[in-house]
Amino acid sequence: MSELSTLQKEQVVTAADPGNVDSVLKELRKIVGDANCTASRHIRYAYSYDMSFVKPKLPDYVVMTEKVEQIQELLRFANKEKIPVVPYTGGTNIGGLTIPERGGILLDLKKMNNIVDIDPEAHVAVIEPGVSHAKLADALYKHKLRFGWPVGPPSASVMACAVSHGIGGLNAKYGLNSQEITSMEVVLPTGELVRVGSCAIRHDAWHSCLPLPQLDGLFKGWLGSSGVVTKIGISVHPIPPLLKVFTVSCDKVEDMYSYMLNLSNYEMCDDLTAVSWWLAQVPIPYPFRPKPNDAPEWFSFATTTSWTEKEKEAREEIWEKVFEEEQKKGTSIKRTVYPEEALKGRTQLPSQVVGSTKNYCKQGGAGISWPGTFTPAKVWAPVYNKWKDILIAHNLSPSVRMSMYRGVHYGMLRAMIPFNKQSAEETENARHAIVECLKVDLDAGGIPYKPPIDFANEIIKRADPGYLELLRRMKKFLDPNDIMNPGKLGI
Amino acid sequence: MDWKIAELKELEDKIWRCTACGTCKVAYDYGPPPTFGEICPAGTEFGFEGFMASKGKIAFARGILSGELPWDDELLEAIYKCTVCAGCQNQCQLDHKPYIPEIIEAMRRKAVDEGVGPMPLHKNLLQSMKNYDNPYQGPRRVRNDWTRPFKKAGKPIKDLNDEPAPVLFFVGCTGAFNTAARAVPTSTASIFQKLGIDFGILGENEICCGSTAMRVGDSEEFKRVATKNLETFKWLHDERGVKTIISSCAGCYRAIKKDYSLSSEYDKVMEGIEVLHTADYLNRLYKEGKLQFKGELPWKVTYHDPCHTGRHLNKFIIDQEGKQLWKGAYLDEDQSACLYEQPRDLLKAIPGIEFVEMKRNRANAFCCGGGGGVMTGFGEWATKNASLRIQEGEDTGAERIVSICPFCHFNLNEGAKRISSQIKVHDLTELIDQVLVGKSDD
Ligand SMILES: Cc1cc2nc3c(=O)[nH]c(=O)nc-3n(C[C@H](O)[C@H](O)[C@H](O)COP(=O)(O)OP(=O)(O)OC[C@H]3O[C@@H](n4cnc5c(N)ncnc54)[C@H](O)[C@@H]3O)c2cc1C
Numbered sequence: 017m018s019e020l021s022t023l024q025k026e027q028v029v030t031a032a033d034p035g036n037v038d039s040v041l042k043e044l045r046k047i048v049g050d051a052n053c054t055a056s057r058h059i060r061y062a063y064s065y066d067m068s069f070v071k072p073k074l075p076d077y078v079v080m081t082e083k084v085e086q087i088q089e090l091l092r093f094a095n096k097e098k099i100p101v102v103p104y105t106g107g108t109n110i111g112g113l114t115i116p117e118r119g120g121i122l123l124d125l126k127k128m129n130n131i132v133d134i135d136p137e138a139h140v141a142v143i144e145p146g147v148s149h150a151k152l153a154d155a156l157y158k159h160k161l162r163f164g165w166p167v168g169p170p171s172a173s174v175m176a177c178a179v180s181h182g183i184g185g186l187n188a189k190y191g192l193n194s195q196e197i198t199s200m201e202v203v204l205p206t207g208e209l210v211r212v213g214s215c216a217i218r219h220d221a222w223h224s225c226l227p228l229p230q231l232d233g234l235f236k237g238w239l240g241s242s243g244v245v246t247k248i249g250i251s252v253h254p255i256p257p258l259l260k261v262f263t264v265s266c267d268k269v270e271d272m273y274s275y276m277l278n279l280s281n282y283e284m285c286d287d288l289t290a291v292s293w294w295l296a297q298v299p300i301p302y303p304f305r306p307k308p309n310d311a312p313e314w315f316s317f318a319t320t321t322s323w324t325e326k327e328k329e330a331r332e333e334i335w336e337k338v339f340e341e342e343q344k345k346g347t348s349i350k351r352t353v354y355p356e357e358a359l360k361g362r363t364q365l366p367s368q369v370v371g372s373t374k375n376y377c378k379q380g381g382a383g384i385s386w387p388g389t390f391t392p393a394k395v396w397a398p399v400y401n402k403w404k405d406i407l408i409a410h411n412l413s414p415s416v417r418m419s420m421y422r423g424v425h426y427g428m429l430r431a432m433i434p435f436n437k438q439s440a441e442e443t444e445n446a447r448h449a450i451v452e453c454l455k456v457d458l459d460a461g462g463i464p465y466k467p468p469i470d471f472a473n474e475i476i477k478r479a480d481p482g483y484l485e486l487l488r489r490m491k492k493f494l495d496p497n498d499i500m501n502p503g504k505l506g507i
Numbered sequence: 508m509d510w511k512i513a514e515l516k517e518l519e520d521k522i523w524r525c526t527a528c529g530t531c532k533v534a535y536d537y538g539p540p541p542t543f544g545e546i547c548p549a550g551t552e553f554g555f556e557g558f559m560a561s562k563g564k565i566a567f568a569r570g571i572l573s574g575e576l577p578w579d580d581e582l583l584e585a586i587y588k589c590t591v592c593a594g595c596q597n598q599c600q601l602d603h604k605p606y607i608p609e610i611i612e613a614m615r616r617k618a619v620d621e622g623v624g625p626m627p628l629h630k631n632l633l634q635s636m637k638n639y640d641n642p643y644q645g646p647r648r649v650r651n652d653w654t655r656p657f658k659k660a661g662k663p664i665k666d667l668n669d670e671p672a673p674v675l676f677f678v679g680c681t682g683a684f685n686t687a688a689r690a691v692p693t694s695t696a697s698i699f700q701k702l703g704i705d706f707g708i709l710g711e712n713e714i715c716c717g718s719t720a721m722r723v724g725d726s727e728e729f730k731r732v733a734t735k736n737l738e739t740f741k742w743l744h745d746e747r748g749v750k751t752i753i754s755s756c757a758g759c760y761r762a763i764k765k766d767y768s769l770s771s772e773y774d775k776v777m778e779g780i781e782v783l784h785t786a787d788y789l790n791r792l793y794k795e796g797k798l799q800f801k802g803e804l805p806w807k808v809t810y811h812d813p814c815h816t817g818r819h820l821n822k823f824i825i826d827q828e829g830k831q832l833w834k835g836a837y838l839d840e841d842q843s844a845c846l847y848e849q850p851r852d853l854l855k856a857i858p859g860i861e862f863v864e865m866k867r868n869r870a871n872a873f874c875c876g877g878g879g880g881v882m883t884g885f886g887e888w889a890t891k892n893a894s895l896r897i898q899e900g901e902d903t904g905a906e907r908i909v910s911i912c913p914f915c916h917f918n919l920n921e922g923a924k925r926i927s928s929q930i931k932v933h934d935l936t937e938l939i940d941q942v943l944v945g946k947s948d949d
């Protein structure tokens with residue numbers, strides 16, 4: 017038998033008292049059956065890490081549920097015994113959010129993967145946690161419908177993305193994926209089954225969270241720490257037949273900001289995104305490689321879809337106007353042909369190529385993390401310039417993306433940072449740089465999404481005491497024994 | 508003869524290319540239209556992430572290498588609960604992609620080398636290989652039983668030990684010893700005779716190709732039989748004029764084409780010898796206008812791609828010298844050696860057949876569940892998995908499901924029985940044999 021290396025001894029911690037394992041397992045078996053729960057080390061190990069810089073930690077048990085009632089029973093038991101529970105669907109959140117801080121039960125929801133309903137008339141789909149983007153894309157396409165697919169793995173969960181305020185390829189048109197949630201069914205940490213939105217009033221009405229008080233907020237952005245969501249309704253949208261992607265490049269981030277701000281006023285894009293030269297490379301250079309002097313520093317793709325040629329022409333007309341105005345301002349903006357493979361990765365979603373991290377990690381190796389933030393557009397340029405300094409000083413590529421959200425002048429500002437996870441030093445280097453970047457962004461008014469604990473701590477440091485108190489009270493109210501994904505909120 | 512079979516440690520850097528993104532967990536293609544399907548038999552059955560696709564297997568590999576996962580019975584079982592179907596490999600896009608089945612088998616080799624593997628039932632199989640040169644505990648003379656009807660009919664099959672012929676029909680142990688799969692060699696030989704092909708077999712002197720030993724991690728046993736076979740092939744070429752080796756077994760074909768190429772002598776030994784699967788060989792003859800069919804088979808038919816004649820034959824283009832990307836970067840795959848179209852073209856050519864495709868096909872075909880030692884090690888699961896594939900066949904409305912591997916043939920049959928399916932399982936050769944016009948019919 018091999019000994020644990022010093023590094024791994026440091027990295028992997030476990031919380032269960034070995035004496036209790038058998039009795040807990042016995043209870044878990046009663047709830048989900050023998051085949052759906054385990055305390056075997058090799059199975060727990062496979063859940064102990066993800067691609068992020070977050071240190072691996074072992075859960076004590078892994079449980080797969082197949083029915084809502086099992087989740088209820090499980091949470092009642094866990095709440096009574098004060099055993100942590102971490103909801104899991106694919107573990108691809110890039111923030112270590114399913115790495116159990118305090119051991120406990122890793123609740124793998126992949127077997128609950130039914131598409132309960134697609135209403136092609138009302139444009140609402142009802143899905144369980146294990147429904148992947150790939151599965152939903154396949155099913156929706158039969159009705160010529162789509163959703164805001166992220167550039168993540170096709171196997172990852174639509175629900176996990178949406179409840180975590182995920183971002184998809186329709187964010188400029190319809191908003192964040194969490195804004196697409198129309199109703200929710202949730203098991204509370206104490207085991208009660210609740211519904212919010214229209215399905216709370218009539219069991220088969222999943223069309224809207226409004227005009228009721230927005231209790232859906234209790235389960236969105238909580239990183240699996242306020243309950244287990246078992247069903248959501250989501251808005252789905254028709255696929256217009258004509259795609260037109262407007263691509264430009266420029267030399268300065270300020271010029272790109274100016275163009276995006278201008279274009280976003282017309283609210284005509286499905287997605288309005290810009291990427292730095294480093295992010296436009298397939299893959300992102302690792303370690304940092306200087307950009308050739310003659311290459312533009314920024315590229316943008318503005319994805320639009322239209323129903324008729326006339327509508328498309330009208331969009332083209334607006335775009336030409338914006339482009340001319342930007343040129344007149346004397347900015348460095350130019351029409352550009354965006355590299356085909358990179359463009360495919362942005363428009364043909366869900367994408368196996370991008371989702372498999374090829375475009376990001378192929379050179380880096382095993383690791384990827386991000387300062388991923390919602391940041392006011394007016395500070396994108398100064399924040400980017402600081403990030404660039406920090407990242408280059410750490411020998412990392414400033415592979416940054418800026419995306420304008422629906423009808424607002426704020427959006428996603430994030431740097432996808434691949435690193436060599438095989439090396440503890442290189443992982444720590446990336447972590448250090450990313451946390452530094454995050455602090456800059458927070459101080460400029462940005463807020464990280466799907467934040468790993470390092471980020472959560474930084475948020476809490478800056479948070480208004482009233483907000484913190486309310487957060488604590490709500491958490492205590494919903495989860496009196498702090499069993500749900502404990503530690504992740506940083507409170 | 509030297510063999511270049513990687514140890515797990517040698518693959519460590521590849522193992523650390525995996526980002527745990529989980530893309531390998533489902534078969535997905537953008538299309539349009541987009542297509543989605545489960546791809547991992549082990550993940551489908553056992554669910555937990557460790558079982559799930561290459562993501563899970565690589566987790567085990569990391570833990571084994573780092574010492575965080577010391578051997579125990581459950582870990583051992585988990586690394587064998589994988590059909591090594593390479594369905595997961597087909598989805599991954601990173602630099603370790605070309606090595607994914609290798610990583611899985613290298614874990615098994617490590618288990619065997621360290622005296623903990625393989626699974627008890629595999630041990631019987633390996634002992635049988637040592638005792639009988641086949642995994643079925645079949646006495647050598649039984650290997651020829653399937654040829655009796657030919658002798659009886661006055662059409663004996665040539666024994667290459669005694670006389671020359673340009674074509675060796677490498678029968679394989681499953682066709683020879685597993686009576687339920689005997690139709691495979693019988694129909695193959697019947698077709699060859701009808702076509703007037705001058706071919707022979709090694710009869711009682713044929714030995715196992717070694718595929719099963721390799722799949723369950725016993726590289727020593729694999730090397731023993733593979734070395735002997737390569738020596739035999741050379742002898743057959745030099746002394747008996749053999750220029751073509753034909754196999755109707757996907758496993759043997761994959762082993763001879765791919766596993767044997769790990770030998771330092773492969774190119775030298777195989778010079779002047781072409782290795783073909785029967786489906787490929789017959790398809791060539793068909794394209795040359797040399798296959799004529801009479802009558803018709805009025806059936807709705809679907810086709811199951813064996814992993815070993817499909818995605819296992821992918822060639823991976825790797826930047827060996829770092830000229831395009833960096834040293835060892837995976838650049839692209841070349842599917843030209845995969846036998847996807849050949850069997851389909853033949854099926855479509857048979858009069859009366861209405862061909863329908865299952866949703867998961869070609870590179871994304873769902874494994875029958877029999878490979879990687881699973882049929883021996885975990886028979887019940889293998890059958891259950893086969894029944895999922897049978898169900899998929901039934902969902903197309905097909906009445907017959909055709910394949911080109913005696914292993915798949917046997918396992919799919921078991922799967923069909925399990926769910927009392929009405930669908931009939933055939934080897935491609937059975938169908939062709941039924942409608943082929945022989946030389947004597949002219
Ligand atoms: C290459 C790459 C690109 C990506 N691009 C994007 C992108 O463009 N946009 C984007 O939004 N994301 C992106 N992601 C992140 C991620 O893939 C998505 O958010 C994804 O959908 C998460 O799904 P998952 O199944 O992996 O969730 P997990 O990681 O398993 O879970 C995410 C969080 O949700 C919680 N959770 C899961 N299920 C439930 C439930 N039923 N109830 C309560 N809590 C639950 C978990 O506890 C965890 O906190 C990307 C990831 C990668 C690797």
Ligand code: SF4
Nearest residue numbers: 525526528529531599
């Ligand atoms: S094997 Fe490939 S596809 Fe699977 S998790 Fe690893 S990197 Fe992703």
Ligand code: SF4
Nearest residue numbers: 547589590592593595
């Ligand atoms: S080789 Fe097949 S059975 Fe094994 S992990 Fe990959 S997909 Fe699953």
